[in-house]
Amino acid sequence: EVQLVQSGAEVKKPGESLTISCKGSQYTFTSYWISWVRQMPGKGLEWMGIIYPGDSDTRYSPSFQGQVTISADKSISTAYLQWRSLKASDTAMYYCARHPRLQGPGDYWGQGTRVTLSS
């Protein structure tokens, strides 16, 4: 069964750096896109960006360009979402999703990683 398993919840302070992960299994990791989606408390889904692990082609939403970095290590079938300097407004649940093609839907989703900023 296809699975995307995300890293555990994080509690960080503003200004700290953070990397969360999304590990794919039971499919060819390099043949599918992986996207990241933010959901702030009580709010809707926001598309952040997407990467194709096969060649590292990466696209970002203008709202998140320069604020986060998306990467992937195909040797361990894992995608990453990285912040250099967290802000209080980064408190949210973050999901990764698998897409069979760039235009295609997120057909499998990770369980989510909760990131909480607390001073």
Place this chain on the structure above:
Amino acid sequence: QSALTQPASVSGSPGQSITISCTGTSSDIGGYDFVSWYQQHPGKAPKLIIYDVSNRPAGVSNRFSGSKSVNAASLTISGLQAEDEADYYCSSYTGTSAPVVFGGGTKLTVL
């Protein structure tokens, strides 16, 4: 680009049918047949229920159906059941450097 527009809430009684609209532009919904719909129960990850406007993934009930007209897409749920109470999100491909946009979400209440 701007988010797609969905009603904040809809409601219906068990057994009834409801439709959720999702309005975009010619740059997203109107330009491509790549509209998806997701169902999200509280505290859970989103689940794909419709892709490419009107296709259902394996295992999704045929009570869920999707359609599109010009710059708007719709999700119809027939024979409403209590378990359908959830948030529903549409998304579309945009063909730009930021290729995906979501709607703001619609909360479905089963009365």
